[in-house]
């Protein structure tokens with residue numbers, strides 16, 4: 001079994017590491033346990049196979065190539081970015097490009113620093129240790145990691161209480177690959193120990209189309225160019241969502257059509273699944289609709305908005321709003337949530353005379369650009 005296979009089974013099927021969304025949401029960027037298993041079949045296995053992210057991919061290529069020439073493990077790598085953009089895929093690719101094993105764990109899974117010490121001392125020379133959700137690592141384990149990353153040593157504590165002694169233990173040189181969706185929560189000392197930080201960006205539709213075409217190939221789905229463009233346009237810049245929508249459209253195509261994913265089939269399927277042409281689902285639209293029709297475009301507090309759509313405030317805040325903000329449809333202002341003119345237009349409402357509350361200029365206009373930090377740490 002290759003290092004790659006090992007990686008996949010541990011990362012994607014590990015029980016209890018991820019909470020599956022408790023609603024059926026075609027455009028949630030997070031994945032439940034079952035989806036992670038399905039996803040593993042679609043992962044790219046080499047940098048050449050990895051689509052998009054030109055900056056991170058090119059830089060990483062240099063880092064890996066340099067290390068291979070020197071015959072030493074590369075610098076520790078931190079991959080940060082929103083869910084579903086390919087952090088785990090890249091971590092596994094690093095192992096396969098280097099031809100080394102990838103050992104996988106996650107911040108929350110490391111309960112005691114002793115567990116981490118054991119894992120580190122079992123690494124073979126040059127192995128990759130992948131720590132997912134590294135921002136959730138407990139403080140004692142994090143401190144142990146500092147010395148391991150810097151000096152390839154760990155302190156093993158022997159005994160208990162006042163008589164306990166720390167025995168330094170050499171470990172093999174390795175590369176730590178950390179992934180995080182919340183880079184802002186990482187402590188300074190940990191962040192500083194990564195020699196390479198890759199910031200993943202949202203994908204443009206051209207790259208998403210390539211992701212969809214590649215996945216269609218792997219799944220044996222016949223797909224037209226306009227069909228894949230239609231799916232790509234609704235995938236919120238996220239390969240995970242693109243792959244998920246492709247699978248749903250494929251089901252529709254097989255049951256209701258001749259199996260081919262054409263523009264018409266994609267449109268009909270996505271309408272059935274309630275994903276509109278911007279990639280908003282039913283809940284996103286009802287939040288916007290309430291904001292526009294019940295509260296005149298805002299400002300309104302998130303708790304009130306949540307009651308109006310019959311959802312929990314944290315669902316509205318963490319599931320709907322990040323994308324609405326990124327798409328330039330909603331703004332979070334100190335006085336509350338505000339719909340933008342684009343939101344009025346998207347819902348087919350006339351923009352109020354005198355503009356929306358935002359035009360008054362709170363200085364808080366949303367940015368629609370990729371990598372919006374509000375989305376990231378929302």
Ligand SMILES: Nc1ncnc2c1ncn2[C@@H]1O[C@H](COP(=O)(O)OP(=O)(O)OP(=O)(O)O)[C@@H](O)[C@H]1O
Pocket residue numbers: 029030031039040042043044049050051052053082083084085086087088089090179181211239240243
């Ligand atoms: N650049 C890419 N090219 C092709 N497929 C991709 C790419 N990036 C991601 N994918 C696909 O998207 C899915 C999700 O990717 P991955 O699990 O690597 O994301 P992630 O950033 O680790 O997400 P999370 O933060 O939830 O762990 C995978 O099935 C993978 O096949």
Ligand SMILES: [Mg+2]
Pocket residue numbers: 087088089132179
């Ligand atoms: Mg991941």
